[in-house]
Amino acid sequence: MSAGAAADRPRGEGHEAGVVTTDVPARLDRLPWSRWHWMVVFGLGTVWILDGLEVTIVGNLAGRLSEEGSGLDISASQVTGLAAALYVAGACSGALFFGWLTDRFGRRKLFIITLAVYLAATALTGLSFDSWWFFLFRFLTGFGIGGEYAAINSAVDELIPSKYRGRVDLVINGSFWLGAIGGALLSIVMLDTSLFPADIGWRLTFGFGVVMGLIILVVRRHVPESPRWLFIHGRGEEAEKLVAGIEREIEAEKGTGLPPPASEITIRQRKSTGFLTIGRTVFTMYPRRTVLGLALFVGQAFLYNAITFGFGEILTQFYDVASDRTGYFYAVIALGNFVGPVLLGPLFDTVGRRPMISGTYLSSGLLLFGTAWLFEGGHLSATTLTACWCVVLFFASAGASSAYLTVSEIFPMETRAMAIAFFYAIGTAAGGISGPLIFSELTKSGNVGDTALAFRIGASLMTVAGLVAALFAVKAEQRSLESIARPLSEVPAAGDRSG
Known part of the structure; x- marks a missing residue:
């Protein structure tokens, strides 16, 4: 059946009010890759570049902000500890707040609002005149970014065909590290006092994030609402x-008709889903999936938010690397982080979710144990430590990206954004707030053993998460979202699918 015929056929007729039969999910999943899908990727996925830029800039600016003449009375440990924790706390709060709004009012409205919050808070961070102002707007910047995670991940997974969903999701989440590379290299230029005064350069770096955000906002205006959200x-x-309209555009691009959709779904439409229903769905219907999501998020959040926030401080503290040179090292490990999801991403759609999720978590955890042993034994230089991190994070980045993919696709449509927000908030609060605070204390001591302990804690949590994934990960590769987790609105009502 052609797209035109599919579009002309009446749907929902003959059913009682509020109950409709639709083939919209199947029509979206059978679409070939097209320019329209690239527009979705660039319009929505680029937000992770902003997040990577934010985190990296602040980590690399820690040394400069604490120097006399920076314009702020703040210490390096406050930047990598308190400010980092506040950023993550804001992200957790924003994810929960905007996640609830996203499921209630739609993906599109919220991914415009959350980007606007990010832009305003970032601009005001660059205007900081006192430490309290800096801390406040780091929290609000995180608030906007956290909301982006819930709105964007839910929209992307509902718009991308099932055949490509795994690899696209991983690359989009992994693009965080393109922002990290940009932030690292940008900090080198902006911290050069021969180019910019000490109290100006760091402010301009935040302004660069605002410019990028405005460009993304222009593209994002063309991304539509999720059809899955609309019909429910x-x-x-x-x-x-x-x-x-999407089908006509793709048919014109490809010069051929589309195959008929493979299935239909009958649902009872609803305006919203209450918190009690969401809680019952997550904890009662899908308990093993809940354990899986928590394990994956806690493991990756602690490793990344604790250790990479302090990477620049490790280089300056233990290897006497100048604060304006740490960006070069960070750019190298960021490249390893981005290459991981790009090269391993297709395997999540072919080899499968369970072996790839468990394999990437276990590999990164075991390699991190080895790095901790070499670091504590004094066998590493700044260069070889960076090389070890590249290998560890090649696997860890693919695993961490798969955590977002996992919680986005293993829970029902009506709870998707809130589920992403919940697991992001709980996992990140456990590893992302406590992590930077603990890690800043361990690295500040100047004791090699303390820093190696932080490495081992991160390695342990990644390894445990890998074992949980080996037991509980769901076979979701190339399956429709509705077959992985039946919508709560489906008629007849879903049975117990907690496996």
């Missing part, structure tokens, strides 16, 4: 019109 929330005609 009583806007079936709008969903049909939207999908028909």
Whole structure:
């Protein structure tokens, strides 16, 4: 059946009010890759570049901000500890707040609002005149970024065909490290006092993030609402019109008709889903999936938020690397982080979720144990430590990206954004707030053994998460979202699918 025929066929007729039959999910999943999908990737996925830019800039600016003449009365440990923890606390709060709004009012409205919050807070961070101002707007910047995670991940997974969902999700989440590379290299230029005064250069780096955000906002205006969200929330005609338009665009691009959709789904439309229903779904219907999500998020959050926040301080503390040179080292490990999801991402759609998720977590955990042993024994230089980190994070980055993919696809449509927000907030609060605070104390001591202990803690949590994934990860590769987790609105009602 051609797209035109599919679009012309009436849907929802003959059913009682509020109950409709639709093939929108199947129509989206059978689409070939096209320019339209690239627009979705660039419009939504580039937010992770901003997050990487933010985290890296602050980590590399820690030494400069603490120097006399920076314009702020703040210490390096406050930047990598308290400010980092506040940024993550803001991200957790924003994820929960905006995640609830995203499931209630739609993906598109919220991914515009959250980006606007990020832009305003970042601009005001660059205008900081006192430490309290800096801390406040680091929290609010995180608040906007956290909301982005919930709104964007849910929208991307609902718009990308099932055949490509795993690799696209991993590369999008891994693009955080493109921002990290940019932030590291940008900090080298902005911290050069022969180019910019000490109290100006760091402010301009935040302004660069605002410019990038404005460019993304222009592209994002063309990304539509999720048709899956529309038909469940009583806007079936709008969903049909939207999908028909996408099909016509892709048919014109490819010069051929599309195959008929493989299935239909009958759902009872609803306006919103309450917190009690969400909680019951996550903890009662899918307990093993809940354990899986928590393990994956806690493991990756502690490793990244604790250790990479303090990477620049490790170089300056133990290897006497100048604060304006740490960006070169960080750019190298960031490249390893980005290459991991790019090269390993397709395997998540072919080899499968369970072996790849467990394999990447276990590999990174065991390699990190080895790095801790070499570091504590004095066998590493700044260069070889960076090389070890590249190898560890090649696997860890793919694993961490798969955590977002996992919680986005293993829970029902009506709870998707809130599920992402919940696991992000709980996992990141455990590893991302406590991690930087603990790690800053360990590295500040100047004791090699203390820093090696932080490495081992991160390695242990990644290894445990890998073992949990080996037991509980769901076979989701190349399957529709509706077959992985039946919508709560589906008629007849879903049975117990907690496996």
